[in-house]
Amino acid sequence: MVHALELARWHLARGGTLVLIQPLRSKRPFIAVKTGRRRQEVGFLVNPVFEPIITAAEAAIDSIVDRKVVVPAGKTEKSFAVELTSLRQLDAYLYGGVRPPRFAPGGRRRLEELWRARTQGARIEVTEFMTVMAFRPA
C-alpha cells in the first residue's frame, strides 16, 4: 500500500492532489427498518475480516504523511443509504462480497423481529459511511 501511494505521488505534477476514497473506520454499516418517516434501528454491522485491511491502509497513509511524502489537504465524511425490500435481498447485498460483514450479537434476531412486524411499504435501510481525503506533495 505504501508503495502504491508513493508511486501515485511520483506521478503527480507540482501542485497536484492525491485523493483517497475509503470506507470510514469509525462507523460501520448501520441497519434499520424504515417505514415512511418511522425508522427502527437495529445496529451496526461488524466486519473483523475487513478491520486489518483498513488498519493497513491507515498505516500506509500515516507513513507517507510522517515521512513528508505528502501533506494533508483536507478530509470529509459522508453517509449514504441503500434501501432493500426483503431479508433475502439484504443477505445478497451483505454476503455477496469477498469480505462480508456480520451482525453484532442479537442484531439479526432484532432485525427479523422488526421485519416480521413490519407494515406495508417497509424497507431495510443500510447506511454506509465513507471518507474522502486529499493530500498535496510536500
Added chain:
Amino acid sequence: MAPMGSQVEIPSDYPPLGMEVGLVERFVRLGGKRVLEIGCGDGRLTLQYAHMAKKVVAIEAERSLVADARRFAREDGLTNVTFHAGSAERMRFGGGAFDIALFSWSL
C-alpha cells in the same frame, strides 16, 4: 419483491451517482485535469467524471473489469480515457504526468 427461487436484485453498495465526484471536487476541480485513477474496477466512477477531465488513465488489476470499463467508455463515446489492466505498482507513466491521483475504494 422478487418471487422465491428467482434471482434477487442486488443494489450497488457504492454511493449514489455523483456523490463521490462532488466530494472530490471539494478539494480539487476535475475539469481540464489529467487524472490517474488506481483501482478503477469496471469504470463505475471513472465514467462519472471523465467527460470533465482533460485525460484519464485508469488502472485495474482485474482484466475482466477492464474489458467492461473499456466497453462502457466506448458506449459513452469517451475518447480521453485509457484503461490499463495490471498492478498500479508496476506502471510508469512518467513523473509528474498527472494533476490528480485518485484511489477509489482501492487502497
